[in-house]
């Protein structure tokens with residue numbers, strides 16, 4: 266029996282406060298979901314009568330050569346083995362570890378339900394334009410929404426909005442919703458979201474080859490929130506897809522059954538509020554940093570000088586908590602607004618981040634970012650700015666008054682701003698541009714598959 270088409274989308278992210286701290290369960294991060302989403306549509310493959318396929322095809326039509334075909338086969342232990350098929354023997358395999366891993370994890374999870382009905386399917390990935398810089402991009406005829414970037418994915422310049430986490434989350438949700446009956450998986454319920462979270466975290470960690478803090482997957486599922494990570498050992502003891510017993514293990518981990526531990530992730534949504542009349546702005550700086558190298562160095566310094574690091578960590582956590590509390594107070598207050606306390610929260614966070622940069626000798630808020638954020642903060646209507654996530658030369662995030670005048674003044678500043686960045690030890694000049702994204706409270710959601718008919722034809 267063929268399944269009905271489904272569509273699901275999940276938001277991108279920015280870690281406004283709590284970079285590095287959030288890697289440790291003793292601390293939390295303030296993560297914004299963004300209105301740039303990754304959309305997944307799953308539908309039946311229409312085959313000629315008599316031809317039988319065991320194939321799931323995944324296409325990302327905004328990029329060149331972005332098609333991945335997988336054959337699937339049931340194993341004797343009840344799990345599912347997937348193999349990538351080569352479309353063109355001369356081209357070799359064009360691997361996409363995030364898609365392949367998310368598919369393997371989702372199908373093995375599905376295989377553990379009674380009478381799973383896995384049939385051939387076509388899956389389409391559509392990313393909102395702001396995930397990538399748009400030079401050379403064009404809108405598809407008939408579509409005003411998704412750009413054709415005209416390059417292979419490997420050449421697309423990412424803007425750091427968490428494409429892989431939004432992709433793995435929406436892809437996993439789409440595959441589960443497509444193949445499982447509502448009684449087994451329903452995205453609109455708390456338990457459905459919890460299981461999606463657990464499965465997407467497991468797949469994302471496996472695909473990236475490390476257990477990170479998971480704030481990106483958490484915000485893709487739950488939207489903007491205060492986040493405390495799960496204990497990393499939840500994900501360090503299972504086997505890999507294709508090995509005997511994997512399906513049962515992943516089922517136990519995700520559903521927290523058969524002796525598997527409970528996930529201790531904390532998602533606090535009611536402590537996270539954006540005051541009306543304010544908004545988040547994201548600015549892309551065209552000189553990227555190497556996040557993994559920075560994380561390693563900061564953690565090595567913390568290990569070497571625990572007392573020095575812990576004092577800064579404690580100050581930063583207090584400052585971050587202060588920012589969340591002040592945003593909530595403003596959101597719940599009535600009458601005229603006074604932003605003095607909010608501005609002080611940003612100053613306090615930035616001071617602690619600069620101390621962390623200096624002590625660890627990692628350019629988390631390097632001097633060129635300090636000048637840029639200072640210039641932004643001098644504009645009326647800008648309430649504060651930070652280097653988000655791991656920091657470095659990548660991006661800045663601002664909280665501003667939500668009006669045209671502030672946005673226009675910022676754009677004028679960026680038009681002439683010459684950013685001094687660094688690449689491989691050399692000084693380079695970069696440009697700053699404002700992305701069109703803003704914050705969004707909602708996480709993963711079911712969409713109407715008919716809306717994407719133009720793009721998936």
Ligand SMILES: Nc1ncnc2c1ncn2[C@@H]1O[C@H](COP(=O)(O)OP(=O)(O)OP(=O)(O)O)[C@@H](O)[C@H]1O
Pocket residue numbers: 325331361362363364390391392418423424425426427428429430432
């Ligand atoms: N539109 C897409 N179609 C198919 N695969 C995609 C798409 N967007 C991202 N991916 C997958 O995600 C990978 C990028 O993940 P990576 O974690 O490096 O970036 P990111 O999540 O955007 O990074 P950051 O954490 O800096 O925001 C790509 O190499 C590809 O495998």
Ligand SMILES: C[C@@](O)(CCOP(=O)(O)O)CC(=O)O
Pocket residue numbers: 279280283284285286287288425477478479480556560653654655656
């Ligand atoms: C440094 C870290 O805390 C945040 C990295 O954030 P981003 O990838 O720069 O958005 C790492 C993590 O939380 O996994």
